[in-house]
Amino acid sequence: METISIIDASKHVDEEVRIGVWLTNKRSSGKIAFLQLRDGTAFFQGVVVKSNVSAAVFALAKEVRQEESLYVTGTIHQDKRSHFGYEIEISEIEKVGASEDYPITPKEHGVDFLMDHRHLWLRSKRQFAVMQIRNEIIRATYEFFNKEGFIKIDAPILTGSAPEGTTELFHTKYFDKDAYLSQSGQLYEEAGAMAYGKVFSFGPTFRAEKSKTRRHLIEFWMIEPEMAFMHQEQSLEVQERYIAFLVQGVLDNCQYELKLLERDPEVLRRYTELPYPRISYDEAIQLLTDSGEFPDVKWGDDFGSPEETFLAEHFSKPVFVVNYPKAIKPFYMKPHPTRTDVVICADLLAPEGYGEIIGGSERATDVRYLTEQIKKAGLDEKDYEWYLDLRRYGSVPHSGFGLGLERAVTWITGEEHIREAIPFPRLLNRIYP
Numbered sequence: 205m206e207t208i209s210i211i212d213a214s215k216h217v218d219e220e221v222r223i224g225v226w227l228t229n230k231r232s233s234g235k236i237a238f239l240q241l242r243d244g245t246a247f248f249q250g251v252v253v254k255s256n257v258s259a260a261v262f263a264l265a266k267e268v269r270q271e272e273s274l275y276v277t278g279t280i281h282q283d284k285r286s287h288f289g290y291e292i293e294i295s296e297i298e299k300v301g302a303s304e305d306y307p308i309t310p311k312e313h314g315v316d317f318l319m320d321h322r323h324l325w326l327r328s329k330r331q332f333a334v335m336q337i338r339n340e341i342i343r344a345t346y347e348f349f350n351k352e353g354f355i356k357i358d359a360p361i362l363t364g365s366a367p368e369g370t371t372e373l374f375h376t377k378y379f380d381k382d383a384y385l386s387q388s389g390q391l392y393e394e395a396g397a398m399a400y401g402k403v404f405s406f407g408p409t410f411r412a413e414k415s416k417t418r419r420h421l422i423e424f425w426m427i428e429p430e431m432a433f434m435h436q437e438q439s440l441e442v443q444e445r446y447i448a449f450l451v452q453g454v455l456d457n458c459q460y461e462l463k464l465l466e467r468d469p470e471v472l473r474r475y476t477e478l479p480y481p482r483i484s485y486d487e488a489i490q491l492l493t494d495s496g497e498f499p500d501v502k503w504g505d506d507f508g509s510p511e512e513t514f515l516a517e518h519f520s521k522p523v524f525v526v527n528y529p530k531a532i533k534p535f536y537m538k539p540h541p542t543r544t545d546v547v548i549c550a551d552l553l554a555p556e557g558y559g560e561i562i563g564g565s566e567r568a569t570d571v572r573y574l575t576e577q578i579k580k581a582g583l584d585e586k587d588y589e590w591y592l593d594l595r596r597y598g599s600v601p602h603s604g605f606g607l608g609l610e611r612a613v614t615w616i617t618g619e620e621h622i623r624e625a626i627p628f629p630r631l632l633n634r635i636y637p
């Protein structure tokens with residue numbers, strides 16, 4: 205008899221199979237026991253009918269405890285009432301591992317308690333669904349960039365210089381020198397683009413974010429494509445194709461998970477319709493001002509969560525806000541050809557209150573301009589000699605962007621807080637477990 209994963213149930217209907225499982229819950233009467241099971245690939249029911257099994261098996265079914273691990277043997281049947289759609293009629297049970305009193309009971313638990321038990325909470329239905337969708341987004345990311353002719357160039361995680369600003373940097377020792385944990389792989393991706401055309405990195409990034417928000421992690425994963433011979437408008441087209449591709453992947457491959465999360469696929473389907481609207485920063489300021497809800501907003505401000513929420517809700521779709529003030533953006537963005545106060549950049553804002561999920565720009569190509577900007581930003585020119593070389597030897601128009609993986613996961617799954625979108629969140633005041 206075959207040992208299977210329940211995810212393959214459709215290939216084994218009415219067959220006898222064996223599955224390694226954990227018990228999540230149970231209900232029993234004198235004649236029948238219903239075991240709620242998970243095997244890591246789905247949640248499903250096992251039915252034990254007293255008259256069909258040995259006395260020992262029925263006794264075991266009645267005494268098995270939450271989170272004990274078992275092998276169950278039985279016949280797969282369709283179960284139209286459940287989200288998953290299949291159940292197993294059990295004939296044999298073997299106990300594998302006992303469980304002490306499980307701390308996470310079916311009652312409601314507070315956030316801190318669940319965060320303290322994150323290593324166990326990962327077993328919950330909700331976390332199962334979020335992690336499966338996160339995995340689909342990662343899978344679709346590789347497929348998309350492969351299909352579009354990108355190669356993955358890994359940026360270093362330890363760097364000797366601080367890319368932009370210094371307040372959010374993690375400092376460490378690098379033998380007798382100073383080093384920092386990467387906040388972004390972008391500058392290295394630009395070198396990659398000059399070498400191989402279309403590249404992307406996908407790695408962990410670190411920011412000592414001092415404020416508590418629903419959108420900021422201390423450690424998060426970023427996907428950073430960079431493209432040579434590419435202007436901003438073409439980059440925006442890549443970005444919207446990429447986001448629509450991620451959403452479509454989830455719609456195609458995560459229907460069960462969306463059901464578990466009660467995330468309406470029809471809402472997500474709207475986000476696969478391209479193009480996404482584009483508005484300028486100036487127009488965004490106008491919209492905010494006209495709404496009367498933002499009396500303090502003025503030209504030159506960066507947007508916070510309320511402004512981003514308002515703008516994306518206004519369109520009920522992801523929206524690109526382009527050409528922000530130069531003063532609030534990093535040194536490497538391309539200056540506007542006719543205006544000195546804005547740069548060629550875009551943030552993609554997700555609807556439903558999720559805010560910025562992508563930040564990107566066309567990059568400055570002029571070595572003199574860049575040198576000036578580096579000085580103005582108070583950075584040490586020495587640290588950027590290698591970066592300036594990219595402009596000295598065959599500079600081309602190039603553009604790129606960064607997507608925060610967990611921002612995308614939080615939005616697509618409809619979770620309220622970004623901490624749910626990564627297995628072991630690093631937050632202000634939390635580095636355990």
Ligand code: ATP
Pocket residue numbers: 411413419420421422423424426560561562563564606607608609610611622
């Ligand atoms: P925000 O304005 O929300 O603080 P940012 O403009 O500082 O974001 P960028 O430097 O543009 O962020 O980084 C690119 C992307 O990385 C963002 O669009 C977002 O998706 C993601 N990101 C940035 N900071 C965080 C964080 N602390 N936690 C999770 N994702 C983040």
Ligand code: MG
Pocket residue numbers: none
């Ligand atoms: Mg930030």
Ligand code: MG
Pocket residue numbers: 560563
């Ligand atoms: Mg921002």
Ligand code: MG
Pocket residue numbers: 551560562563564
């Ligand atoms: Mg940004």
